[in-house]
Amino acid sequence: MTQDTPHLRPKPEAAPDTRPYHHGDLRAALLVAAEDELADRGMEGFSLRSVAKRAGVSHAAPAHHFGDAKGLLTALAAEGFRQFLAAQAAREAVAAPDPASQLVAAGLGYIDFALSRPTLFRLLWQSERPDFSNPDLGQAARAAYSHLVDQVTEAGGGNTADEAAVWAIAHGLADLLAAGRMMSVGSLPAEARDAMLVTIIRRALPAP
Amino acid sequence: MTQDTPHLRPKPEAAPDTRPYHHGDLRAALLVAAEDELADRGMEGFSLRSVAKRAGVSHAAPAHHFGDAKGLLTALAAEGFRQFLAAQAAREAVAAPDPASQLVAAGLGYIDFALSRPTLFRLLWQSERPDFSNPDLGQAARAAYSHLVDQVTEAGGGNTADEAAVWAIAHGLADLLAAGRMMSVGSLPAEARDAMLVTIIRRALPAP
DNA sequence: TCCGTATCCTGACACTGTCAAGATAAGAGG
DNA sequence: CCTCTTATCTTGACAGTGTCAGGATACGGA
Numbered sequence: 001m002t003q004d005t006p007h008l009r010p011k012p013e014a015a016p017d018t019r020p021y022h023h024g025d026l027r028a029a030l031l032v033a034a035e036d037e038l039a040d041r042g043m044e045g046f047s048l049r050s051v052a053k054r055a056g057v058s059h060a061a062p063a064h065h066f067g068d069a070k071g072l073l074t075a076l077a078a079e080g081f082r083q084f085l086a087a088q089a090a091r092e093a094v095a096a097p098d099p100a101s102q103l104v105a106a107g108l109g110y111i112d113f114a115l116s117r118p119t120l121f122r123l124l125w126q127s128e129r130p131d132f133s134n135p136d137l138g139q140a141a142r143a144a145y146s147h148l149v150d151q152v153t154e155a156g157g158g159n160t161a162d163e164a165a166v167w168a169i170a171h172g173l174a175d176l177l178a179a180g181r182m183m184s185v186g187s188l189p190a191e192a193r194d195a196m197l198v199t200i201i202r203r204a205l206p207a208p
Numbered sequence: 209m210t211q212d213t214p215h216l217r218p219k220p221e222a223a224p225d226t227r228p229y230h231h232g233d234l235r236a237a238l239l240v241a242a243e244d245e246l247a248d249r250g251m252e253g254f255s256l257r258s259v260a261k262r263a264g265v266s267h268a269a270p271a272h273h274f275g276d277a278k279g280l281l282t283a284l285a286a287e288g289f290r291q292f293l294a295a296q297a298a299r300e301a302v303a304a305p306d307p308a309s310q311l312v313a314a315g316l317g318y319i320d321f322a323l324s325r326p327t328l329f330r331l332l333w334q335s336e337r338p339d340f341s342n343p344d345l346g347q348a349a350r351a352a353y354s355h356l357v358d359q360v361t362e363a364g365g366g367n368t369a370d371e372a373a374v375w376a377i378a379h380g381l382a383d384l385l386a387a388g389r390m391m392s393v394g395s396l397p398a399e400a401r402d403a404m405l406v407t408i409i410r411r412a413l414p415a416p
Numbered sequence: 417t418c419c420g421t422a423t424c425c426t427g428a429c430a431c432t433g434t435c436a437a438g439a440t441a442a443g444a445g446g
Numbered sequence: 447c448c449t450c451t452t453a454t455c456t457t458g459a460c461a462g463t464g465t466c467a468g469g470a471t472a473c474g475g476a
Contacts, residue, residue, distance in 0.1 A: 026423080044252070044337055047463065048464060050463095057424075059425090059463090059464090060465080063465075165408045168380030168384060168408065172379040172380025175379065181333065184371065184372065231455080266457075267457095268434080271433095273454090
């Protein structure tokens, strides 16, 4: 949900030409700005001062809401994990109700998320910047894992190998496609690409 | 901006500064120092000045050999891809000679590399810092991909889905294990872990 | 109304990467 | 042996970064 930041965002009845001293909902605005920053400059070009500038606020303002940069990225990662689960749920909602189809749909949602928000995907899975001992983030991350385990169990798998195989193949596809490294699949048109992904993911499913 | 910082740096005339003005093989030393830096401080804590300090050289010395930080990381990534292939070759050398076993061995080598050098693995596959249009790096990266395609072809698979499935499952396992996210597999003792990985990778192999 | 306090700003510091200019050593040609 | 050229390395500077300290502002009760 990248917003286009056209101009100021005053409360409708506020003074039109002067930005109020108090932002109103700076915390949410900073999270939006942080995701825009990640999308624009990548994980390694991320700058806290630039995020503050995007939100139209001084360079030290984020500290009051998030402590430091790690705190901001921790909050963003927690929100990201929730949206990550939502992307899977969106695919599951339009898939056949049998467990195997639901599991494949979850894999497609996994990949959808990585393709539509590649840098946020990296923040969740590969970055060392979020604080994963944070309770909120830890809970959000565990929820994602639990969802996988539940789906595999319902699809008939019960052991470690079943879980790991499905997880690894979905994650591997997501990561390689998000990084633009798997062009043989990534350059296909959306429909053909989805069909290909379904074929691949089905290989890792527990044998019936 | 520390202009009047007291430089308490007594260059001892009496004490022999045995370090010669010219290093001798600074380029190689910087590559070693850079990998140490990545291993110690992670991808996001990497500092060019710190690398120079590790090599016992001034902060601007790396510029002459690599241009800028991107240049250093590009050279390191090229070297990394060659070691990445070497890790696969090491596993292949001790595996059965049939194509399927060789392909599984390559997958184990893929994972070995990610586990023994996790940050370097990220530099190769997820970082935006290396310049992948660099000829040397491009060639090294293509060699890794060609090796995969060759192995899959010999193992009887010929289509895109075959290649992608094996690649994705090896890469997914490597990335999740290197990040410490797949503890159900990662916490196993080495021998049991390898057996588990073989079981998982075989699922993605082309059907005979 | 008034005041406590959450919110936000300004200024400073130690870092970072990169550029410019000078110092030093190695090697080639006489 | 002596100069000259060139590659190598150092020093110093600048803008940008994250974070801390202290001051300014305005919201929300009392």
